[in-house]
Amino acid sequence: MSILVLAEHHDGQLAEATAHVVAAAQQIARDGGGDIDVLVAGEGVSAIAEAAARLDGVSRVRVADDAVYAHQLAEPLGDLLVALSGDYGHVLATASTTGKNVLPRLAALSDVSQISEIIAVESADTFKRPIYAGNAIATVHSEDALKVITVRPTAFDAVGETGGGAIEAIDNGVDNALSSFIDERLEQSDRPELGAAKVVVSGGRGMGSGENFQLLDGIADKLGAAIGASRAAVDAGFVANDMQVGQTGKIVAPELYVAVGISGAIQHLAGMKDSKVIVAINKDEEAPIFQVADYGLVADLFEALPELESKL
Amino acid sequence: MKVLVAVKRVIDYNVKIRVKPDHSDVDLTNVKMAMNPFCEIAVEEAVRLKEKGVASEVVAVTVGPKAAQEQLRTALALGADRAIHVQTEAPVESLAAAKLLAKVVGEEQPQLTILGKQAIDSDNNQVGQMLAALTGRPQGTFASEVEVDGDTLKVTREIDGGLQTVALKLPAIVTTDLRLNEPRYAKLPDIMKAKKKPLDTKTPDELGVSVDSGLKRVAVEPPAERQGGVKVGSVDELVDKLKNEAKVL
Numbered sequence: 188m189s190i191l192v193l194a195e196h197h198d199g200q201l202a203e204a205t206a207h208v209v210a211a212a213q214q215i216a217r218d219g220g221g222d223i224d225v226l227v228a229g230e231g232v233s234a235i236a237e238a239a240a241r242l243d244g245v246s247r248v249r250v251a252d253d254a255v256y257a258h259q260l261a262e263p264l265g266d267l268l269v270a271l272s273g274d275y276g277h278v279l280a281t282a283s284t285t286g287k288n289v290l291p292r293l294a295a296l297s298d299v300s301q302i303s304e305i306i307a308v309e310s311a312d313t314f315k316r317p318i319y320a321g322n323a324i325a326t327v328h329s330e331d332a333l334k335v336i337t338v339r340p341t342a343f344d345a346v347g348e349t350g351g352g353a354i355e356a357i358d359n360g361v362d363n364a365l366s367s368f369i370d371e372r373l374e375q376s377d378r379p380e381l382g383a384a385k386v387v388v389s390g391g392r393g394m395g396s397g398e399n400f401q402l403l404d405g406i407a408d409k410l411g412a413a414i415g416a417s418r419a420a421v422d423a424g425f426v427a428n429d430m431q432v433g434q435t436g437k438i439v440a441p442e443l444y445v446a447v448g449i450s451g452a453i454q455h456l457a458g459m460k461d462s463k464v465i466v467a468i469n470k471d472e473e474a475p476i477f478q479v480a481d482y483g484l485v486a487d488l489f490e491a492l493p494e495l496e497s498k499l
Numbered sequence: 500m501k502v503l504v505a506v507k508r509v510i511d512y513n514v515k516i517r518v519k520p521d522h523s524d525v526d527l528t529n530v531k532m533a534m535n536p537f538c539e540i541a542v543e544e545a546v547r548l549k550e551k552g553v554a555s556e557v558v559a560v561t562v563g564p565k566a567a568q569e570q571l572r573t574a575l576a577l578g579a580d581r582a583i584h585v586q587t588e589a590p591v592e593s594l595a596a597a598k599l600l601a602k603v604v605g606e607e608q609p610q611l612t613i614l615g616k617q618a619i620d621s622d623n624n625q626v627g628q629m630l631a632a633l634t635g636r637p638q639g640t641f642a643s644e645v646e647v648d649g650d651t652l653k654v655t656r657e658i659d660g661g662l663q664t665v666a667l668k669l670p671a672i673v674t675t676d677l678r679l680n681e682p683r684y685a686k687l688p689d690i691m692k693a694k695k696k697p698l699d700t701k702t703p704d705e706l707g708v709s710v711d712s713g714l715k716r717v718a719v720e721p722p723a724e725r726q727g728g729v730k731v732g733s734v735d736e737l738v739d740k741l742k743n744e745a746k747v748l
Binding site: 197258260261262265283284285287288289290291292294295296298299300301302303304313317318319320321322323324325326327328329330331364365366367368369370371372373374380382386410418421422428429431434435437442443453454460463464465466472477478479480481482483484485486491494495498499 | 510512515516518525592593594597619620621622623624625626627628629630631632633635636637638639640641643653656657658659660661662663664665666667668676677678712713714715716717718719720721722725727728729730731733734735737738740741745747748
């Protein structure tokens with residue numbers, strides 16, 4: 188049976204996460220066989236479809252170009268997936284807010300379980316996924332005929348872009364009388380997206396206030412980093428929730444993660460412990476963050492940050 | 500309008516997780532249990548809707564073991580009017596939970612059903628979406644703002660990179676995200692009063708739902724331990740190490 192990957196896209200561009208999900212699909216295909224198709228659903232998505240067709244390992248890109256899919260609303264997108272799923276043994280999507288929103292609908296309407304946020308493919312029907320905020324890793328085996336899976340993109344290396352898949356339009360407009368789009372307010376930022384950044388600089392409750400997060404700006408500029416925050420900093424009202432790194436926020440795995448004024452609560456560690464190099468700056472030398480940090484600096488962040496910025 | 504709010508009994512979020520030595524599961528013996536934090540936000544939202552006069556009745560529901568009655572009593576103490584306990588000692592996967600809740604939705608016919616976006620034990624983030632699909636109701640997941648306007652529900656959703664607002668035709672399903680509200684604590688007199696509020700018990704059999712699942716848990720292991728590194732004495736040393744040792748600058 189073939190594998191269908193739901194493409195993630197924003198602002199007319201294919202999201203990089205899709206290349207990671209295709210990598211997971213390749214691992215499944217290596218064990219279970221089958222072609223890899225990508226579904227691009229949206230309005231005016233031909234450039235996205237072309238980008239998806241270049242991903243290595245993709246045989247075919249199926250394009251549902253219709254206004255009903257313009258804002259990735261769960262109800263029509265779910266119905267589209269249900270209509271197509273008969274051709275497939277696996278349907279995969281990114282564990283993004285879009286994938287998480289839509290895929291459980293496909294699973295429920297197909298009367299199968301969903302396997303959420305896999306981090307490893309053991310075989311075509313057995314997968315590893317984190318539970319309890321990453322404090323335990325479950326190996327799960329699916330006996331369902333259709334496997335509906337969301338993939339944690341940072342757990343799989345992206346495939347290359349040297350492929351040449353076929354592009355086919357599908358004529359499948361569905362009705363949606365249940366929900367409608369009102370508006371979208373995306374954070375305007377010149378910085379890289381938190382989930383995809385090579386370097387992340389995060390602040391915690393130790394930052395003391397939202398204004399003090401500006402101390403991270405200069406460092407982030409010099410490193411080309413995204414800025415994140417711990418849940419404690421979000422709960423304290425310093426910064427917006429979409430900056431949250433942790434089990435209840437974004438899961439990141441950059442080359443370099445700099446944790447500033449973050450104590451290292453379990454739920455935060457779950458969101459960043461797979462980073463390649465971790466730096467912690469905290470004045471409390473007993474802070475648990477130092478147990479996972481490759482380089483720990485016990486210092487007052489209000490002195491250390493300006494110095495670090497000047498020396499980068 | 501009637502609001503149904505679903506809650507789940509899970510390990511308390513402050514408890515350190517230990518995997519059983521035989522790697523069959525996480526060890527839950529003698530561990531503090533509590534209402535799932537996202538469900539607390541769901542209960543709070545339902546109660547606020549009632550306080551605003553939008554909701555006429557708040558019904559709390561849970562699927563779980565006998566002990567989960569404790570979490571229903573908490574929901575009642577927080578302001579729910581009555582509770583429904585779908586009692587089973589068997590493990591219940593998301594799909595079965597959604598099917599059971601769909602039966603309860605069918606019986607109760609709430610205009611609005613509110614659930615937490617995910618439970619902090621299985622971290623699935625599935626039940627609300629599955630319930631919406633099974634009941635043919637629209638879904639507003641990861642909600643940070645909910646507003647009832649006639650027969651429409653305006654839901655602002657926390658999506659990657661920002662916020663999205665959608666209009667849903669009631670009756671609808673909502674799942675909660677962190678910024679929706681800050682849950683209150685139950686007051687002692689309300690905890691006492693909650694003991695007298697009605698609590699109805701049903702079984703999956705009575706609802707005609709099998710809790711069997713196509714998903715089998717093969718093993719549960721602790722995650723790979725990350726080795727702590729070194730402490731550096733100064734910013735200069737840190738920059739030097741990052742440049743010359745880790746080679747990430």
